[in-house]
Amino acid sequence: MRDFTLKSYRSLLHALLQAGYRFLTFEEFLSQPKEAKTIVLRHDVDELAWNALEIARLENEMGVKATYYFRIVKQSNVPEVIVEIVSLGHEIGYHYEDLVLADGDEKKALDTFESHLAYFRNYYPVKTVSMHGSSSSKYDNRLLWKNHGLSDYGLLGEPYLSIDFNQVFYMTDTGFAWDGGKYAARDVVENGFDMKFHSTSQVVRCVERGDFPEHAMILAHTLWTDNLLQWYGLHIREFFRNNLKLIAKRNRFIGNLYGKMVKWYWKK
Numbered sequence: 001m002r003d004f005t006l007k008s009y010r011s012l013l014h015a016l017l018q019a020g021y022r023f024l025t026f027e028e029f030l031s032q033p034k035e036a037k038t039i040v041l042r043h044d045v046d047e048l049a050w051n052a053l054e055i056a057r058l059e060n061e062m063g064v065k066a067t068y069y070f071r072i073v074k075q076s077n078v079p080e081v082i083v084e085i086v087s088l089g090h091e092i093g094y095h096y097e098d099l100v101l102a103d104g105d106e107k108k109a110l111d112t113f114e115s116h117l118a119y120f121r122n123y124y125p126v127k128t129v130s131m132h133g134s135s136s137s138k139y140d141n142r143l144l145w146k147n148h149g150l151s152d153y154g155l156l157g158e159p160y161l162s163i164d165f166n167q168v169f170y171m172t173d174t175g176f177a178w179d180g181g182k183y184a185a186r187d188v189v190e191n192g193f194d195m196k197f198h199s200t201s202q203v204v205r206c207v208e209r210g211d212f213p214e215h216a217m218i219l220a221h222t223l224w225t226d227n228l229l230q231w232y233g234l235h236i237r238e239f240f241r242n243n244l245k246l247i248a249k250r251n252r253f254i255g256n257l258y259g260k261m262v263k264w265y266w267k268k
């Protein structure tokens with residue numbers, strides 16, 4: 001059976017609901033007293049914004065709230081989609097990459113961060129942000145916080161800075177697998193849980209057995225689709241892209257070339 005479809009996503013949410021988990025937006029998770037069995041569903045909308053809307057509708061149908069992080073680039077920043085996801089009751093945040101866009105210039109990055117954040121606040125009173133991994137760049141977007149605090153911008157949290165991943169289990173769908181972490185350059189976290197999944201059905205079985213952790217943040221990107229053509233197309237693309245990333249990590253020439261390609265592709 002094909003995994004990473006809306007159907008398999010629904011089965012995951014269904015299992016968690018059946019097992020008595022409550023779904024909180026990241027903002028709620030940070031601002032409410034800790035309760036038993038909570039899940040934060042986080043969606044980094046790197047691209048394919050319309051897929052995010054389909055996920056948001058599915059969640060809304062199931063009575064579940066999630067947090068959507070949008071980038072400033074046009075593949076992610078689609079006003080119609082943002083407006084509709086807000087109206088479905090989800091949280092919106094900014095998926096920032098300002099330090100990379102500013103080629104490491106901290107002052108410039110803080111300026112654009114502020115104006116991009118103000119832009120997204122036209123749609124929603126944004127209280128949380130998450131960094132974009134920018135795996136092909138030498139800059140780490142998180143270094144924006146080297147000399148500044150989130151509260152300087154009226155923000156409550158950033159997943160990588162505000163969560164203790166020894167307390168909260170973290171899983172993400174890198175490269176169409178829940179254990180594809182080797183392809184990610186930065187958006188990886190060390191955690192204290194001895195738990196690994198490959199397919200969504202493995203996660204579902206674990207939840208059904210009652211072995212899934214009390215608290216989890218589940219990061220799902222926008223590659224989940226029921227459209228057969230898009231599903232195959234994305235699998236082929238991810239296969240080549242992930243292998244290119246691995247080669248780029250080892251070979252500087254290929255790495256630079258790949259970095260240039262990525263920069264060109266995401267140009268606003």
Ligand SMILES: [Zn+2]
Nearest residue numbers: 044046132133
């Ligand atoms: Zn991202």
